Amino acid sequence: MSGSLRTLVPRPSPLRRNAWFQVRWNSKAQESLRAILAEELKQIQNAGTWKDERVITSKQGVEINVASQESKILNFCANNYLGLSGHExxxxxxxxxxxxxxxxxxxxxxxxxxxxxxxxxxxxxxxxxxxxxxxxxxxxxxxxxxxxxxxxxxxxxxxxxxxxxxxxxxxxxxxxxxxxxxxxxxxxxxxxxxxxxxxxxxxxxxxxxxxxxxxxxxxxxxxxxxxxxxxxxxxxxxxxxxxxxxxxxxxxxxxxxxxxxxxxxxxxxxxxxxxxxxxxxxxxxxxxxxxxxxxxxxxxxxxxxxxxxxxxxxxxxxxxxDTSLIERVRTNTKRFRESMIQAGFKIAGEDHPICPVMLGDAKLANIFADEMLGRGIYVIGFSYPVVPKNQARIRVQISAAHTNEEIDRAVAAFVEIGKKLSVIS
Known part of the structure; x- marks a missing residue:
């Protein structure tokens, strides 16, 4: 900082340094930026497509700890297809x-x-x-x-x-x-x-x-x-x-x-x-x-x-x-897909561990995902712009690390909430 500028702008104390920088760099242009972006953020919220980030407090795996939940949660939305993210x-x-x-x-x-x-x-x-x-x-x-x-x-x-x-x-x-x-x-x-x-x-x-x-x-x-x-x-x-x-x-x-x-x-x-x-x-x-x-x-x-x-x-x-994990994710995928289709859900995809549960409405997808979390199942609603408008879904992802019992528990939760929200009869 030049000597002349030092005489015009007093040096802030350490306790006030952050506040000083906030005032020092605030501008009309920034105020305009904030107003424009605030309106766009409001539109996202009103459309029901706002994406909250759930905080995981454990390593990635089939069972995870989530900050908002007291007990462990079954994870059905990670790309951890073979369960190797937490493999010893x-x-x-x-x-x-x-x-x-x-x-x-x-x-x-x-x-x-x-x-x-x-x-x-x-x-x-x-x-x-x-x-x-x-x-x-x-x-x-x-x-x-x-x-x-x-x-x-x-x-x-x-x-x-x-x-x-x-x-x-x-x-x-x-x-x-x-x-x-x-x-x-x-x-x-x-x-x-x-x-x-x-x-x-x-x-x-x-x-x-x-x-x-x-x-x-x-x-x-x-x-x-x-x-x-x-x-x-x-x-x-x-x-x-x-x-x-x-x-x-x-x-x-x-x-x-x-x-x-x-x-x-x-x-x-x-x-x-x-x-x-x-x-x-x-x-x-x-x-x-x-x-x-x-x-x-x-x-x-x-x-x-x-x-x-x-x-x-x-x-x-x-x-x-060893191909045993590859074979396991294949059989787990078949079990989940067949059970969900039999229950009346529309499942997109072609025998792949990505199993999109098609719901259509963005707000419905988010509500459904929140209800699932309340039942100990971690899934996320996907909506525009991640997927096309009116094609909102819950993208379930199957892992080789899931047991039959865990898959059946997830299906049971889907069925219970699906009936509650009139997605299935």
Whole structure:
């Protein structure tokens, strides 16, 4: 602070420092900002789509402690498909990694942020997906944000399913390629759009493997057939499939019996594979090499923390050595879906552990979720803008760690509340 300014503005005492800064930086522009945003927040509340954050006071698992509840709650809305988030071996691997490699790297990969375990995990991901190379990111959102801008330019064209994840949509927005959105899982519409582009240097078809809000699966076999016909590159975000979908957990490709058919796969460690964080891209060596050289989220974000890498390595070991957890989540899913449909609920999706209980009305979904919490079942109502208007739902997610008794208890709670709120008769 200059001497002249010191004489005009007295130095605040330590006790008044925060208040002084609040006054010092308040402005008419900020008042305007607050008023505008307050009105938008009020509209969200009035629409019944306000999203409260429930505070969990325990580790992630089938049973959790929630700050507002006295007893343990059964958790049916985590992406913890294999129950590995709180697995003792996974947690110990994270502890060992932090002891050996530290809490973090304080750097990006190409400066001084690459450790042996980063390369080890990339090798293991490459092996798991049967691909030439792999590259790690802090999240799959980052992987999606960095891909399209790096490999596509104004001479290219990209074709995206209309219900793709927000990170795919945002990633595509960043690139200069011509952009086409095809109707959800509509292969005729995709083909018409592919036909309309004759002069592109590259054509890229982008889709979720499993659509997270609906639990339905992309028609990957048909997409790959069209890609061959029209000489297009294929890209799949397999976050809600990696580790547990398909016979050995290798995702949507394996579900269709076509491992190796997709050109580029992005996925996550933050769901079935340990549940901490971290994303990655696997694919051709040239794609991964270019991402290392030009991918902005890779070049300008800190390395994945060692404990996350250690947990991911151990989770992959468990998945690759034993399919019992994969088989268990499959049988648990069948039990829940069949019981709910028999009770009269409309369940979206296609035999996937994501089991959306369709309710339609946003306020009803939130009320239903609150009633479930009161009965010891943790679920969340999903409404616009997370899902389309008038398609509100409770997205139940099944884990291999759930017992038959726990699944039956959740179904019983759904039935009781469903009758109370006239959702079922």
């Amino acid at each position: 071996d996974v947690m110990n691997a994270a502890k060992d990694a932090i002891d050996k490699y530290g809490a973090g790297l304080s750097s990006v990969r190409f400066i001084c942020g690459t450790q042996h375990i980063h390369k080890e995990l990339e090798e293991k991901l490459k092996e798991f997906h049967v691909r030439e190379d792999a590259i790690l990111y802090p999240s799959c959102f980052d992987a999606n944000a960095g891909l399209f801008e790096t490999i596509l330019n104004e001479n290219d064209a990209v074709f995206s399913d209309e219900l793709n994840h927000a990170s795919i949509i945002d990633g595509i927005r960043l690139c200069k390629a011509r952009k086409f959105r095809y109707k959800h899982k509509d292969m005729k519409d995709l083909e018409e759009k592919l036909k309309s582009v004759q002069d592109a240097r590259l054509k890229l078809i982008a889709t979720d493997g499993v659509f997270s809000m609906d639990g339905n699966v992309a028609p990957l076999d048909k997409i790959c057939d069209l890609a061959k016909t029209y000489k297009a590159v294929t890209f799949v975000d397999d976050c809600h499939a990696t580790g547990f979908f398909g016979k050995t957990g290798r995702g949507t490709e394996e579900f269709y019996g076509m491992i190796g058919s997709v050109d580029i796969i992005n996925s996550t460690l933050g769901k079935a594979v340990g549940g901490a964080s971290g994303g990655y891209t696997v694919g051709p060596r040239e794609v991964v090499s270019l991402l290392r050289q030009r991918g902005r989220p890779y070049l300008f974000s800190n390395s994945l923390p060692p404990p996350v890498v250690g947990a991911g390595l151990k989770a992959l070991d468990i998945i690759m050595k």
